[in-house]
Structures are given as structure tokens and as C-alpha cells.
Amino acid sequence: MNKPPLTPLSSLGEFGLIDRLTRRARLTNPSSCRGAGDDAAVLDYNNGKRVLVSSDMLVEGIHFDLAYVPLKHLGYKAVAVNASDIYAMNGTPRQITLSIAVSSRFTVEALDELYEGVYLACEKYGVDLVGGDTTTTTSGACISITIIGEADKDRIVYRNTARVRDLICVSGDLGAAYAGLQLLEREKRVLDGNSIAKPDLDNHHYILRRQLKPEARGDVTQRLREASILPTAMIDVSDGLSSELLHICRGSGVGCRVHEEKIPVDPCTASLLEELNINPITGALSGGEDYELLFTAPLDNFDALSTIEEISIIGYITPPEEGCHLVTRDGSLVEIKALGWTNFKNNE
Amino acid sequence: MNKPPLTPLSSLGEFGLIDRLTRRARLTNPSSCRGAGDDAAVLDYNNGKRVLVSSDMLVEGIHFDLAYVPLKHLGYKAVAVNASDIYAMNGTPRQITLSIAVSSRFTVEALDELYEGVYLACEKYGVDLVGGDTTTTTSGACISITIIGEADKDRIVYRNTARVRDLICVSGDLGAAYAGLQLLEREKRVLDGNSIAKPDLDNHHYILRRQLKPEARGDVTQRLREASILPTAMIDVSDGLSSELLHICRGSGVGCRVHEEKIPVDPCTASLLEELNINPITGALSGGEDYELLFTAPLDNFDALSTIEEISIIGYITPPEEGCHLVTRDGSLVEIKALGWTNFKNNE
Numbered sequence: 001m002n003k004p005p006l007t008p009l010s011s012l013g014e015f016g017l018i019d020r021l022t023r024r025a026r027l028t029n030p031s032s033c034r035g036a037g038d039d040a041a042v043l044d045y046n047n048g049k050r051v052l053v054s055s056d057m058l059v060e061g062i063h064f065d066l067a068y069v070p071l072k073h074l075g076y077k078a079v080a081v082n083a084s085d086i087y088a089m090n091g092t093p094r095q096i097t098l099s100i101a102v103s104s105r106f107t108v109e110a111l112d113e114l115y116e117g118v119y120l121a122c123e124k125y126g127v128d129l130v131g132g133d134t135t136t137t138t139s140g141a142c143i144s145i146t147i148i149g150e151a152d153k154d155r156i157v158y159r160n161t162a163r164v165r166d167l168i169c170v171s172g173d174l175g176a177a178y179a180g181l182q183l184l185e186r187e188k189r190v191l192d193g194n195s196i197a198k199p200d201l202d203n204h205h206y207i208l209r210r211q212l213k214p215e216a217r218g219d220v221t222q223r224l225r226e227a228s229i230l231p232t233a234m235i236d237v238s239d240g241l242s243s244e245l246l247h248i249c250r251g252s253g254v255g256c257r258v259h260e261e262k263i264p265v266d267p268c269t270a271s272l273l274e275e276l277n278i279n280p281i282t283g284a285l286s287g288g289e290d291y292e293l294l295f296t297a298p299l300d301n302f303d304a305l306s307t308i309e310e311i312s313i314i315g316y317i318t319p320p321e322e323g324c325h326l327v328t329r330d331g332s333l334v335e336i337k338a339l340g341w342t343n344f345k346n347n348e
Numbered sequence: 349m350n351k352p353p354l355t356p357l358s359s360l361g362e363f364g365l366i367d368r369l370t371r372r373a374r375l376t377n378p379s380s381c382r383g384a385g386d387d388a389a390v391l392d393y394n395n396g397k398r399v400l401v402s403s404d405m406l407v408e409g410i411h412f413d414l415a416y417v418p419l420k421h422l423g424y425k426a427v428a429v430n431a432s433d434i435y436a437m438n439g440t441p442r443q444i445t446l447s448i449a450v451s452s453r454f455t456v457e458a459l460d461e462l463y464e465g466v467y468l469a470c471e472k473y474g475v476d477l478v479g480g481d482t483t484t485t486t487s488g489a490c491i492s493i494t495i496i497g498e499a500d501k502d503r504i505v506y507r508n509t510a511r512v513r514d515l516i517c518v519s520g521d522l523g524a525a526y527a528g529l530q531l532l533e534r535e536k537r538v539l540d541g542n543s544i545a546k547p548d549l550d551n552h553h554y555i556l557r558r559q560l561k562p563e564a565r566g567d568v569t570q571r572l573r574e575a576s577i578l579p580t581a582m583i584d585v586s587d588g589l590s591s592e593l594l595h596i597c598r599g600s601g602v603g604c605r606v607h608e609e610k611i612p613v614d615p616c617t618a619s620l621l622e623e624l625n626i627n628p629i630t631g632a633l634s635g636g637e638d639y640e641l642l643f644t645a646p647l648d649n650f651d652a653l654s655t656i657e658e659i660s661i662i663g664y665i666t667p668p669e670e671g672c673h674l675v676t677r678d679g680s681l682v683e684i685k686a687l688g689w690t691n692f693k694n695n696e
Contacts, residue, residue: 033398038507039436039584040402040497045393050381054388055445055479055494061486062449088387097403099492101410131402133492138409140485144447144492146403149388159386236387 007108009136020108022129029094031150032128041130043095043148050156052149054085060141068184071110073212074143075117081238082147083125084216084291088236089158091151092218093125099133099144106141114143125216155230157295160251162233166296166317168256169231171220171310173264174241175280178287179272180204180211186276206268214291220310221293227304231295240286243338244294246324255322258315258336260329285326285336355456357484368456370477377442379498380476389478391443391496398504400497402433408489416532419458421560422491423465429586430495431473432564432639436584437506439499440566441473447481447492454489462491473564503578505643508599510581514644514665516604517579519568519658521612522589523628526635527620528552528559534624554616562639568658569641575652579643588634591686592642594672603670606663606684608677633674633684 012020027035034042045051056078058064064074079096086093098118102111122129127147183204216236224231233252235244241263249256263284270280296317297305305311315327324336360368375383382390393399404426406412412422427444434441446466450459470477475495531552564584572579581600583592589611597604611632618628644665645653653659663675672684 034506039433039582040400040439040495042437042499042504043399043401044501045399051391051393051399051496052388053391053443053445053479053494053496055447055481055492057447057449057481057483057490057492059449059483059485059490062484085387089390091388095401097401097494099403099405101405101407101490133403133405135405135407136410137407137488137490140488142405142407142449142485142490142492144403144405144481144490146401146445146494147388148399148401148496151390153392156390158382234387 027128035130049150052091055146058143071113072117075114076121079121080216082145084236086149087218087221091149093127093149095128095130095148097132097146101135101137102141103137103139157231157234159235162252162296162317168315170294171217172292173266174290175283175287176207176210176269177289178283179269180207217293229301234295237290237292240288242285242336255318256324259327262314264312375476383478397498400439403494406491419461420465423462424469426491427469428564430493432584434497435566435569439497441475441497443476443478443496445480445494449483449485450489451485451487505579505582507583510600510644516663518642519565520640521614522638523631523635524555524558524617525637526631527617528555565641577649582643585638585640588636590633590684603666604672607675610662612660
């Protein structure tokens with residue numbers, strides 16, 4: 001089958017490329033007055049709300065491997081992980097700026113694919129693309145997104161405001177994105193050794209989707225709002241449950257006790273991790289990239305929280321002197337340590 | 349002389365590194381409610397103003413060469429070029445998020461130096477650092493800044509609103525940053541050939557500063573405000589005068605006529621470019637990185653504009669059918685073409 005010819009980036013020139021990539025950007029939020037095309041976008045936030053702003057950077061070889069991450073998924077994920085930060089403040093995402101730097105080995109079609117994912121996520125999360133930058137690298141690719149959201153002043157939820165006796169809750173399930181990454185890495189090693197082998201990915205749709213196309217949990221903050229529950233503290237799970245628990249506890253000056261058997265792990269995740277000789281709870285605690293919401297809520301929300309299917313109550317906040325502990329299935333206490341971030345240790 | 353020992357990034361861990369880099373971030377703008385340290389920064393813009401947002405990305409090997417760009421200057425410049433975008437909308441910069449990705453060959457001290465420049469520029473432009481991301485690359489460095497500013501709704505100046513008969517004005521002088529880059533590239537070539545040679549940079553302070561530590565022209569928009577002049581269209585000169593003139597003219601559906609002898613070029617710039625066999629006007633038209641403001645204003649502002657030292661009136665807007673032309677010193681007309689952006693043509 002003949003593939004259509006691909007177009008080098010140099011053939012379009014700056015104006016042509018930017019026009020092609022931003023042509024589909026529609027401004028749907030009333031707060032988006034003017035989008036890409038001038039020195040800055042113009043936003044209108046004179047309605048008594050607070051503006052939230054957050055930035056994330058994704059680097060080739062660190063955060064994604066183009067050997068197994070389709071560009072469309074990468075674009076989608078880049079937006080979703082930023083939206084997750086706004087939801088984690090109990091806000092609503094409204095606009096993004098997208099800056100990308102790619103080498104000339106990327107083609108116009110490759111960027112089209114990346115932007116297709118970006119626009120899909122913009123639609124999903126009700127976000128307008130209002131600007132950014134498009135440039136080159138000598139090698140590799142880098143994507144930087146800044147997201148802007150809004151929230152009612154009195155409903156913003158920070159990560160350092162958990163209180164003793166609060167319930168600790170988490171949405172969805174954990175460890176699946178990590179399991180997906182392990183699977184993709186394994187299949188890449190197989191392929192590197194034998195280019196005829198077909199990756200064995202068929203029975204792993206769920207965990208692959210969780211790694212390649214994660215969703216930000218605006219549906220969860222929406223459900224909480226509908227149930228009249230205002231979390232006392234909240235953070236999104238990007239670096240693994242341990243790391244985020246410690247963020248909340250250290251920031252709030254409290255301790256915590258989390259029960260191993262309450263930590264939600266999907267059966268597919270558990271079976272794959274076991275196959276790979278990884279303890280599923282380790283995957284949940286240290287794996288990262290789940291983009292679920294970890295939050296605390298007053299004890300008297302227990303009944304209301306119990307009725308929400310997507311939410312698991314996994315423990316409670318303690319006085320600081322009790323430390324941060326996991327209660328294992330056999331009842332022993334294990335201190336929670338952050339193992340998430342080791343970026344600077346693994347390269348060059 | 350013994351140098352103090354340098355610290356690998358891996359020695360600090362994520363929390364330690366972020367704490368070290370953001371410790372000096374002071375929030376000085378009333379609109380900065382909460383800065384770095386949560387999922388998102390919180391800003392308050394409920395005062396009837398518009399929010400402006402702009403992003404720029406700087407990539408090692410494309411936008412800067414660490415062989416001759418000190419990291420402190422790089423940090424300063426990264427903020428200044430973003431502030432320039434907000435001034436070019438006739439706004440006031442207020443906050444930035446800063447995302448950086450560096451390889452582990454960078455040390456903690458190197459990032460300290462980069463952030464020193466960032467904080468210096470934040471102070472200079474009255475901007476608060478409110479968030480961002482810190483991550484790694486397999487090689488090279490990438491800096492992405494998003495800047496947020498504010499403006500009165502009725503005083504925002506776009507680039508597509510120039511009108512026929514408007515005056516065309518530019519602040520400061522042009523081509524110096526380009527001359528500085530040529531000089532640095534030449535001295536790097538000399539040094540590559542003979543490591544004992546001392547760079548011959550002594551008499552070129554002005555053009556080197558213009559390349560390494562450009563300033564955003566908030567002073568110019570301030571002067572215009574004081575003189576009760578509201579530009580009809582405005583853009584900052586980042587890609588060279590030609591490219592920016594065409595942005596304004598194409599966007600506004602007009603033509604222009606610019607007089608070569610009115611284009612402001614500093615004598616140091618002119619003499620260096622001549623020494624390098626480059627026509628100084630070519631440097632001004634196509635050089636880029638000047639970060640001066642190019643704007644149009646009603647004809648009846650002529651007298652007021654003439655009294656402002658930093659501003660040169662270089663031409664006027666014509667009907668679109670007259671095209672975009674430079675009137676050379678000998679009176680002939682040369683069509684203005686954009687030669688600025690050729691990023692994708694030069695690498696890999």
C-alpha cells in the first residue's frame with residue numbers, strides 16, 4: 001500500500017505552518033476574547049472569579065517515546081494532564097497556550113497528528129487553544145502547555161489544607177498507567193530484538209489507554225459538587241500515590257493512615273504487574289501518571305462519598321506526630337516514602 | 349584559583365530543587381493571590397480589566413548557544429522577550445510561569461545562575477513568578493515561559509488595526525542584536541581555532557548587551573500613555589522590521605511606505621555590520637531580536653511623537669494596492685519581503 005508523500009516543515013514557512021496548525025482553533029469560552037495571532041491572547045475574567053494558571057512540559061525521551069506513543073495520543077495527553085491540574089484546584093479549565101519545539105525530522109503531517117489530539121482534548125475539556133510558540137530543536141521534541149482556568153474564590157481547593165480526622169479519598173484506580181508503560185517498554189525491547197514480532201498488546205486495552213490517553217477527572221469534581229461535597233485538600237496523582245499523599249500531609253502539617261486493601265487497583269493492572277514481578281500496590285504507590293484526584297474531605301461526608309462509584313475512601317488524616325503510614329493487609333504499619341521523581345538520576 | 353565544587357542536580361531531589369529555585373519568588377502584584385507550590389497558581393482579575401497571555405520557547409542550539417550566552421543573561425532575556433509581547437499589546441506584565449528542561453550535565457549552580465537572571469528581570473518588569481515545571485532532557489536545554497498581563501479593555505492595541513495614512517513608528521534602534529550575534533559567532537569561530545585568543549569584544553558593549561540582555565520597552569508604552577497617544581496597531585520587533593511590517597500590513601489589509609534613511613540604526617551597529625560586509629539596513633530589516641516596538645498612530649500625533657526621543661517616525665500606511673515598499677536613499681522603491689524565520693531549514 002502506498003503511503004501519501006510527507007511534507008517537510010520547511011516547505012510551509014512560519015506563517016503557513018502556524019496557520020495550518022491553528023486554523024481549527026475555535027474560541028468557545030466567553031472568557032476567550034481573542035486567541036492566537038497577536039502578541040498575546042486576550043481573556044476576560046471580570047466576573048468575580050479567580051484565574052488559575054498551570055504549566056507542564058513534556059520532553060521526548062523523558063516523558064514520551066515516539067517509538068510507541070502515537071502523536072495524536074501525545075497531543076491529547078499533553079492537554080489532559082494540564083486540565084488535571086486545574087480540576088485538582090477544583091476549577092474549570094478554559095484556555096491553553098501550546099508551545100512546541102521539534103527537529104526537522106518531524107513532518108507537517110506529524111504535527112497535524114499531534115494537533116489533532118490537542119484539539120480532541122480541547123473539545124473534551126471545553127478548553128480553547130489561544131496561543132503559543134512553534135519552533136525547532138537540533139534534535140528531539142519538547143511540548144510545553146500552560147493552562148488557564150477559573151474557580152469561585154471560595155471553592156478553590158489547595159493541597160495544604162487537610163485537617164486531622166478528614167477522610168482520604170481517591171478517584172478511579174491506580175497503577176494502570178504505570179503498568180501500561182511497563183508493557184510498552186517490554187514490547188519495545190521485544191521488537192528491538194526481532195522486527196517481525198507483533199506486539200502482544202491485544203488483551204491490555206485498558207492499561208494501554210490509561211498510559212497513552214489518560215483523562216482528567218473533571219467528572220469527579222462535578223460529582224462532588226452535585227453531592228455538595230467540598231474537599232478540604234486536593235491534588236492530582238501524577239507522580240504516584242505516595243508522593244501526592246506526602247505533598248498533602250507535609251503541606252498541611254498532618255499525618256495519614258492509608259489502608260492497603262482500600263487502594264483501588266484494576267484487576268487487569270494487578271495481573272499484568274504480577275506477571276512482570278511487580279507488586280501491584282507498589283505500582284499504585286509509586287507508578288505515577290494516573291491523573292486521578294486524591295483529596296481529603298470532612299468525616300461527615302462519609303455516607304455521601306460512599307455512594308459515588310468512582311471514589312474510594314482509602315484512609316484518614318492523623319495528627320502529624322503519627323507520621324504517614326500504610327496499613328498493610330496483615331495489619332502492620334509501613335512508613336510512606338516518596339519514590340516518584342528520579343528524573344535527574346537516569347540520564348546523561 | 350580554586351573554583352567551589354559544583355552540585356549535581358540529582359543531589360537535591362525534586363522538592364529540594366524546586367524549593368531552592370522558587371524560594372526567592374516574591375508575589376508583589378495584588379493580582380497574584382497564590383504562586384508556585386500547588387497544582388496551579390491563583391490570580392485575581394476581577395477589576396474589569398482584560399487578561400493577556402503569551403508564551404515563548406527558547407531552545408539550546410536554536411535560540412541560544414551556551415558557549416557564549418551566560419545563563420544569567422539567558423534567564424533575563426527569557427523573561428524580557430515575554431514582557432515585550434505584553435507591552436506590544438499595550439498591557440502591563442504581571443505574572444510568569446517558567447518551565448525548564450535541562451540535561452543532567454547542568455549543575456545546581458547553573459540553574460541558580462539562570463534563575464538569578466529570571467528574578468532580576470521579574471524585578472525590573474514588576475512580574476511575579478507563580479509556577480511552572482522543572483524537568484530533564486536526554487540532551488540540550490529548553491525554556492518555556494508563559495506571561496500573563498492585564499490591560500484596560502479599551503486600550504489594548506492589536507496588530508491588525510492599522511489605518512491608511514497612519515504614521516509608522518519604531519522605538520530605539522534596530523539591527524544591534526543581530527550585529528551582536530554576528531560578533532559572538534565570529535569570536536566563537538576564532539576561539540574554536542585558537543583557545544588562547546581573547547575574544548575581541550571590548551568595544552562592542554552596546555551591541556553585545558542588545559543581544560545578550562535585551563530590554564522590553566515598557567518605558568515606551570508609558571511615554572506614549574503620558575503623551576496621550578494610543579497607537580492604532582502595535583507589534584514587537586522579534587523577527588526583524590520587514591517581517592513585523594508585513595504582519596501589521598497583511599493583518600490590517602493595508603500597504604506601507606518606509607523610508608530607509610529614517611530607520612534608526614546605532615553607529616556602533618552600522619560600523620560593525622559594515623566591517624562584516626553586511627548592509628546595516630539589511631540587519632535592521634531582517635536581523636531580529638531587537639524587541640523594540642513597531643506601531644502605527646494617527647497622523648495628528650505627528651508633533652507629539654516627534655518630541656519623544658526614543659521614537660522614530662519611519663513611514664506611513666498606504667492603501668493596500670500600493671503594496672509594502674521601502675523608499676531607498678536614492679528614491680527608488682523596493683518591495684519589502686520577510687526574511688526572518690528560517691528555523692526549519694537549518695538543522696538536522
